[in-house]
Structure formats: structure tokens, C-alpha cells
Amino acid sequence: MKQAQQPEALPGTVGEGLAQRGISRREFLKFCTSLAALLALPPSMASAVAEAISKARRQSVIWLSFQECTGCTESITRSHSPTLENLIFDLISLDYHHTLQAASAEAAEHAREQAMQDNAGKYLLVVDGSIPLGNPGFSTIAGISNHDMLVETAKGAAAIVAVGTCAAFGGIPKADPNPTGAVAVGDIVKDKPIINVPGCPPIPVVMTGVLAHFLTFGSIPELDELGRPKSFYGETIHDRCYRRPFYDQGKFAKSFDDEAARKGWCLFELGCKGPVTYNACATTKWNDGTSFPIQSGHGCIGCSEPNFWDAGPLYKALSMPVSATPAMLGTAAAAGVAAGVVITWHNRSAKAAAKTAHEKVTVQDLAREDK
Amino acid sequence: MSHLDLLTFARGSALNWALMLCVAGVVLRLFEIFALGRKADLARPRTVSPGSGWRTMATRSLPPEGMLKRDPVTYIGGYVFHLGLLVTIFFFAPHVEFIRSMTGLGWPGLPAPLVDALAVAAMMALGILLAHRLNNPVKRMLSGNGDYLAWALTLLPLLTGYLAYHHLLSEYTLMLALHLFSAGLLLALLPFTKLFHTFSLFISRWYNGDISARKGVAS
Structure with missing residues (x-):
């Protein structure tokens, strides 16, 4: 595939953009076929996917990074180069992303605000990293706390993709004792559709596949009870x-x-x-x-x-107890012996008391009974 | 609380308490039984038959003559169930790992499909034995709540384990957590129900064999 150069003026639709970059329809259809398979769609859907993608306008995407390690971004960058998968980056307009954008400081924040304004209600918000609630100062961007930036940016989003286990479930920052009071995106935003794409990091094609699904169908894929796309997270x-x-x-x-x-x-x-x-x-x-x-x-x-x-030690078999130790069982056995001694003492006392209280029945007693 | 959290709790605190209750309870009850003591038997044994207690432990565990005529359901069902349960508990690889982690003792597991088949046989036997218990007037009369409780406590780990292994009824992680909870319940109540026969069985068989020998009916 030819190296994509940033065009002077962005083409209107994805199809136009691809044509401009000299990507053949055959190449594009091959890509859509593999995409359809990835999304667990029947092969016959490939042409429909191609049709939908080529007519779609480039999707504005705002990517917010909070308490994270950039592993998710590292992962997604591995998905495109040098394969045809970098089409995904041509399908979207990545308007804000700390690591990947060229702009910095105020210009960067301006890009986010501009994208939010221009695509109000239509942009896709991608979040990686958890959000600290313990103290707003734990993690800030341009002086704005993660919480406030998420709430502000989520307002105009069409949907949110929580990329990585930190954004989806809190991840490692949330691990015991959770010093920053980290929470997941879904703990804060309740009124927008959220697609959880967990993994530490998530698989690159899973991230791009979810974006492609949104672009193709304009809707979020079928999710399981934890908000994960079933096509990728349906089986163990x-x-x-x-x-x-x-x-x-x-x-x-x-x-x-x-x-x-x-x-x-x-x-x-x-x-x-x-x-x-x-x-x-x-x-x-x-x-x-x-x-x-x-x-x-x-x-x-x-x-x-x-x-x-x-969820227990990484190198302990799943069927092993998480924290039980032989010493714990030894203590329990000692407690059992102690309780046994007490009960035995009670049993023997009862026996002795019965023996003491026992009155022998004599012939006279029986005679008295007769009267 | 996610299913994994539930599983972590089932493998963690819940299992710890169950194991501790089980060990403490078993030690307590064994201590109590042995500490009851027996009055010294001053009579001379009618026959000198060393090892009669040990022999009885073995002979009472083998199929008796005429069992198929006397009560085939109880005998066959009993053997199938106990064998299936024994293999499932002690020869399913994840269970071996459980035992190894607690005792340091381990052995190779059997292939999962074989254990699976025996677990199914054990569950079917449990079902048939319950039906027999309910239909047989004598057995029904002899049965109390404790018997039905012991039956349920034994069936639950088998059933949840089977459902988890085959991904039936519910998602695997949740079913595995339920399996561990049911196993924990079984462990915690084992010392205080009729299931204690797991430990007292061979003690009583030895005693019966030994005392019978002293009275002239050695095995």
C-alpha cells in the first residue's frame, strides 16, 4: 500500500479519500471481507460493509488518555503499519490524541474543543485510562481534571469506546488499595452508549474492528453484560x-x-x-x-x-485457593483439638454427674412403688 | 461485583472459612469419638483373632454375596455413586491441583472426558437413590432431614462442576464460583452431618470387626 500523505484538504467521503490515495477497489474489498469476518458477519456482508464505509464521511474521533501507561496506544499503532489496516486511520479523523497529535499545549486543547463544536453529537469519544476520584489533582490535562474533561467531552459524543481494562473496568490503577480512587468510564458516564474494549492492552484489530463497526453501521455492536462486543469477547x-x-x-x-x-x-x-x-x-x-x-x-x-x-496470584492454578495456607489449616486443627477437649470435659462431667446422681433401686423401693 | 470478583471471593475468604471449619470440625468430632473411651473389657476373648478389625474394614467395603437379590438399587447405585464421586474429587486435574496446593501431595489426573462420564454416572446414581429412598416405605421412614441435606450437599458440587465444565446454564466464571461455593458448603457442613461417615466409616468398621472377634464372630 502506498504511504499515506496528509492531504491538503480532507476528502468528503472515505471512498473519495481512498481513491485519492490510489487504493484499488479490489484491495478495499479484500479488506472489507476480512473486516466482515472479524466482526463475525456473514461473508455476503462484505460488499455491504464496503458500500457503507466508502460512502461514510470520515468519523471524527477524540481520544482522551487518563490514568494509563500508553500501552493501548502502543497496541493500536501496531495494527496498521505496514498492513492495509492503516486504512482504519484513513477512515477516521483523529482530532485529538496526546501521543499521536502534532499540536501541543493550547493548540492541542483547541483541536479538541474545535472537534467537539464542529461534530457536536456525532463524534466518537475514545478513552483509555481510569479516572481518579480521590483527588482531582492526581491526573490533569491542561489544568483540567480527568473527571471534568470526561464529563465535558462525553456530553456531545455519539458513543464512547472505553479502550483498555483501565478505562473499561478501572484496571491496574483500581487494584487494591486503589490509592487514587480510580474508576472506569462507565462509573461516571451513564447517559451515553459505552463500548468496553478491555485488555492490557486490547488486541489492535479488536480496537480498530470496533471503530470500523461503528463507521459501517453507525451503531454500536452487540455487547455482553459487561459492555464488551460479543464478536470479540464471546468466548474464553x-x-x-x-x-x-x-x-x-x-x-x-x-x-x-x-x-x-x-x-x-x-x-x-x-x-x-x-x-x-x-x-x-x-x-x-x-x-x-x-x-x-x-x-x-x-x-x-x-x-x-x-x-x-x-483475582489471586498469577501463577496459581485457577482451582487453587487464593489465600488458604497449610498454617491456616494447622490453626484450625488446633482449634478443633481445643474444642474437643472442652466437649470431652463436658461429656465426662455429665457422665460423672449422672453416676453421682444415680440412685440404686432396692427391693424396698420396688415394694413402695407397689403400694 | 463481577463474576470474576465472585470467583475470587469463592476461592479466597469463603474457601478459607470453609476449609477451616472442615478441619476444625473433623478434628473436633474425631477427638470427641476417641475421647469417649470404652470400659476395659475384663472378659477373655472368645476367639483369638488378631487383625479382625482390619479385615472387616476391607470385607465390608466389597460387594456382599447376594446383594443383587437383596437390594440391587441400593448396592449398585451406592457403588456407582461412591466410585464416581471418588474419581471426580481425586482424579480431575484441577482438583489434584487444589489438593497439591493444600497438602503438597499430588498425582496425575485422569482424562477429563473419563472423569466427566463418571461424574454423570454419580449424579444419575444420586437421582436414582433419592427416588428409591422416597418410594421405598422402609427407607422413607428411616430418612430424616439430615439425609436429604446430605444428599443435596453432595449433589450440588457435582452438578455445578458439570455445568461449569460444559458451559451450561450460565457463564463459566459464575458457574465456577457457584461450584466453589457449593464445595465450600459441603466442606463446612461435612463434619456436622451424616457426611462425616467419610471419616468415621473405617473407624467404626474396625471397631465392629474387632469387638465381634472378641465375641467369637471374627471376620
């Missing part, structure tokens, strides 16, 4: 894992470098959280479908699930 890593047959056969790696690990056996016993993690890593994979953590030999840490950081 475990159920789609290529090592799953080993789990069923009871073949497990016992350490990261044993013979079983080299044979590619299941990593369940090494703490893999694949069975309780809903994400598309095992199917879409990372780095252009090269691999994913389990394929690289490490268990899934469940990074796309709410509160994954506090």
Missing part, C-alpha cells in the same frame, strides 16, 4: 486455545521449562487464567496473527477481565 481464551486438547487429556506443564512445556501441553497448572478470560487472543492473535501469550509459553493472566489484578 481456554475454549479457543490450541492447547485445549491437552487440558482435556489431562496433560499439563509443571514448570515453564519442563519437557511438557516444550511439547506445548496445557499451562493450567502454571496459573493460566484462560478458562475465565473472555477475549479474542487465541483467534485473532497479536502482531499480525503471529502469536499470543499462551503460544509464547506463558499462561493467560486474564488482563481483559474486571479486577484481574486482584
Whole structure:
């Protein structure tokens, strides 16, 4: 694909823009077919997707970064270069993004305000990072607290995409003891449709896929009860894992470098959280479908699930107790013995008392009874 | 509270309390049983039969002669259920990991489909045994609330485990949490219900065998 140069004047529709950049229809249709597959749409929808995208106007996107590590942005930048996926960036007008925009200081903030004004009610708001409620000063941009900027920018948004586990569920900043009082986007904004795209970071094509869905259909994709698109988060890593047959056969790696690990056996016993993690890593994979953590030999840490950081040790099997220790059981056993001593003392006292209170029945007693 | 949070609680505090109640309860009850004591038997044994108690522990566990004529449902159902439960608890790989983490003892697990089949057999046996208990006048008369409680406490972990494994009825994480809660409930109540026979069974069999031998009916 040809290197995209920023045009002098932005084309009206995506189709015009693509034509201007010399991207053939065949190339575009191929892209739409893979996009349709990614969005779990039937192949016949590919041409409809192409039609919708080429006629769509470039979607204004405002990307806000709060308490985050820029991993999500790092991830999404891996999705486009040098593949056809950088079309996604041509489909949207990324009007505000700290890391990627050239403007700085007041000019940057002006870009956000301008986009909000020009596309009121139509722009897509992408948020990565959690929002600290403990103290507004914990995280600010141009002197504006994260909370205030989110509330202000969310007002005119058509929809919000909470990218990354921090924005979707609070993520690592929210992990115990949550020193900043971090919350997710959904904890603050209640009146806008929110698409949660969790992951630490999320899979690049999942992020771009969600944006493409919005662009194609003008609506948000079908979501599960945690607000995640079902097409990407509908199944667990475990159920789609290529090592799953080993789990069923009871073949497990016992350490990261044993013979079983080299044979590619299941990593369940090494703490893999694949069975309780809903994400598309095992199917879409990372780095252009090269691999994913389990394929690289490490268990899934469940990074796309709410509160994954506090969900027990990363290297303890899912079926192991989180915090029970043999010492705890020893204490319980000692308590059992102590209680046993007390009950035995009570039993024996009762027995002794019964023995003392026992009156022998004599013949005279029986005779008296007769009277 | 998300499903994962619920699972973390089920694997964490809830399980800790259940395990502690189970251990304390089992130790307490065993202590109580042994501390009851027996009066010294001053009579001379009628037969000298060393090891009769130990033999009885084995012989009473094997199928008795004529069991199919006497009460096939109870005997076959009982064996199928106990065998299925035993294999499910001790040979399903995640369960082995659970035991290993608590005791340091571990062994290889069996293939999941085999354990699955035996768990289904155990559940079916439980169902049949309950139906038999309700239909048989003698069994019904002998049954109290404690029996039905023990039945439910045993079925729940099997059922929730099966549903979780097969992703049925509810989302996996939630069902796994429910499975752990039901296992916790079973552990916590085991020492204080008829399920304590898990521990007292072989003690009483040994005692019966030994005392019978002293009275002249050694096994």
C-alpha cells in the first residue's frame, strides 16, 4: 500500500479519500471481507460493509488518555503499519490524541474543543485510562481534571469506546488499595452508549474492528453484560486455545521449562487464567496473527477481565485457593483439638454427674412403688 | 461485583472459612469419638483373632454375596455413586491441583472426558437413590432431614462442576464460583452431618470387626 500523505484538504467521503490515495477497489474489498469476518458477519456482508464505509464521511474521533501507561496506544499503532489496516486511520479523523497529535499545549486543547463544536453529537469519544476520584489533582490535562474533561467531552459524543481494562473496568490503577480512587468510564458516564474494549492492552484489530463497526453501521455492536462486543469477547481464551486438547487429556506443564512445556501441553497448572478470560487472543492473535501469550509459553493472566489484578496470584492454578495456607489449616486443627477437649470435659462431667446422681433401686423401693 | 470478583471471593475468604471449619470440625468430632473411651473389657476373648478389625474394614467395603437379590438399587447405585464421586474429587486435574496446593501431595489426573462420564454416572446414581429412598416405605421412614441435606450437599458440587465444565446454564466464571461455593458448603457442613461417615466409616468398621472377634464372630 502506498504511504499515506496528509492531504491538503480532507476528502468528503472515505471512498473519495481512498481513491485519492490510489487504493484499488479490489484491495478495499479484500479488506472489507476480512473486516466482515472479524466482526463475525456473514461473508455476503462484505460488499455491504464496503458500500457503507466508502460512502461514510470520515468519523471524527477524540481520544482522551487518563490514568494509563500508553500501552493501548502502543497496541493500536501496531495494527496498521505496514498492513492495509492503516486504512482504519484513513477512515477516521483523529482530532485529538496526546501521543499521536502534532499540536501541543493550547493548540492541542483547541483541536479538541474545535472537534467537539464542529461534530457536536456525532463524534466518537475514545478513552483509555481510569479516572481518579480521590483527588482531582492526581491526573490533569491542561489544568483540567480527568473527571471534568470526561464529563465535558462525553456530553456531545455519539458513543464512547472505553479502550483498555483501565478505562473499561478501572484496571491496574483500581487494584487494591486503589490509592487514587480510580474508576472506569462507565462509573461516571451513564447517559451515553459505552463500548468496553478491555485488555492490557486490547488486541489492535479488536480496537480498530470496533471503530470500523461503528463507521459501517453507525451503531454500536452487540455487547455482553459487561459492555464488551460479543464478536470479540464471546468466548474464553481456554475454549479457543490450541492447547485445549491437552487440558482435556489431562496433560499439563509443571514448570515453564519442563519437557511438557516444550511439547506445548496445557499451562493450567502454571496459573493460566484462560478458562475465565473472555477475549479474542487465541483467534485473532497479536502482531499480525503471529502469536499470543499462551503460544509464547506463558499462561493467560486474564488482563481483559474486571479486577484481574486482584483475582489471586498469577501463577496459581485457577482451582487453587487464593489465600488458604497449610498454617491456616494447622490453626484450625488446633482449634478443633481445643474444642474437643472442652466437649470431652463436658461429656465426662455429665457422665460423672449422672453416676453421682444415680440412685440404686432396692427391693424396698420396688415394694413402695407397689403400694 | 463481577463474576470474576465472585470467583475470587469463592476461592479466597469463603474457601478459607470453609476449609477451616472442615478441619476444625473433623478434628473436633474425631477427638470427641476417641475421647469417649470404652470400659476395659475384663472378659477373655472368645476367639483369638488378631487383625479382625482390619479385615472387616476391607470385607465390608466389597460387594456382599447376594446383594443383587437383596437390594440391587441400593448396592449398585451406592457403588456407582461412591466410585464416581471418588474419581471426580481425586482424579480431575484441577482438583489434584487444589489438593497439591493444600497438602503438597499430588498425582496425575485422569482424562477429563473419563472423569466427566463418571461424574454423570454419580449424579444419575444420586437421582436414582433419592427416588428409591422416597418410594421405598422402609427407607422413607428411616430418612430424616439430615439425609436429604446430605444428599443435596453432595449433589450440588457435582452438578455445578458439570455445568461449569460444559458451559451450561450460565457463564463459566459464575458457574465456577457457584461450584466453589457449593464445595465450600459441603466442606463446612461435612463434619456436622451424616457426611462425616467419610471419616468415621473405617473407624467404626474396625471397631465392629474387632469387638465381634472378641465375641467369637471374627471376620
